[in-house]
Amino acid sequence: MPRSLPPVAWFRAFEASARHLSFTAAADELGMTQSAVSQQIKALETRFGTELFTRKPRGLALTDAARKLMPQVGSALEMLQAATLALDGPPEAELLTVASSVSVASWVIAPHLRDFHRRHPQVRIRFASAIWPDDFQSAMADVEIRFGSQRQVGQSALPLEPSELVALKSPMLEGKLEDLPLIESVGTSVGWDAFGAAHGLGALRPRLYVDSYGMALQLAAGGSGVALVTALLGRDAVASGQLVPAHPGSLAPREGYYIAVRDTVPAARAFADWLDARLKQG
Incomplete structure (x- = not known):
């Protein structure tokens, strides 16, 4: 094979x-x-x-x-x-296009999308999976949610909080953090080595490597290990009991998620305001 x-x-x-x-x-x-x-x-x-x-x-x-x-x-x-x-042609005239990674769409937006439709029943949404700069360019989106530093995403983009990194695992996975399989997302500047140093845990070596926070969360939810991810992506899974903290500490990131909006599109501003309100509800 x-x-x-x-x-x-x-x-x-x-x-x-x-x-x-x-x-x-x-x-x-x-x-x-x-x-x-x-x-x-x-x-x-x-x-x-x-x-x-x-x-x-x-x-x-x-x-x-x-x-x-x-x-x-x-x-x-x-x-x-x-x-x-x-x-991937231009969006339809009355269709709101939201460009983001699959991780954000699945773990941040999807759990609350029904609430947005209830508040804005006239808005149709087209989600475009985007990670790289040319992905966002081809999507021609009204709302962009990018990952990176403020310098990389542009000064007009606003940060989405919470952005700190937290260790999450399935409630079925028991044991000390140091003894559990650790899952690390490749492509980020801060990982398990920094987390271990910050909390006096010594050298923490990942056993599993993935290319997105979303995949790390999926593996953690399945009991495969502990994911070190941004709290933004994990908060709803923690609130629902799907995941639990594997350690009480957190770690400041060097990158985060940022949102940029085409202000000439009313539905785009409505979506951004709705998302901001949902995140501030905690």
Whole structure:
């Protein structure tokens, strides 16, 4: 049985890094942190079992494996972009388009969507899954919920709270945090090592790696381990009893979720105000 393909996000990080010969320049282009790009490259190298870059004091150099991979990855990403633009046309005149990650749509918006429809029955919503800058561009959304730093998402975007990182697990999973399987989201700047250092727990080593907070929460809810995620995504699961804190402490993040609204669209402002009110209810 053939092995599953690595995430497209890893290939994006590789292609941008190979083109710029710099993790920093690739991070700026993709709207990510340099650390996140480096982690995704390391994950891809681990998956292939070979180095793709030679790290030098003043930049990067492609290995032979990377030179073979680069043209095929570039061509594949161009085909994906063309296919997306061909099918993802402009939104309909009276349709509100909300662009966000699947994690935000599933864990933050979905639990309360019925309330929004009750308050605004005339508004139809189209959700567009978006993570990367070009995803948001092609979505042409009225509301954008992005992940990153304030500098990356733009000064006009407003932060969504709570943003601190918390450790969550299934109520069926028992044991001390240090003894449980830890789940870490690749692509963020702060992880279990920082959490352990902040709370005197020593070196905490993850056993499971995922590419989104949403997947980390899903695994935690299934009893597979403890997820270190933003409190924004986990609050409703905790309120419903689906997840419980695995440790009383929290950790300040370096990135968070931000919302930007097209103010010329009344429904967009109504959605943003509704979401803000729901989050402030605690």
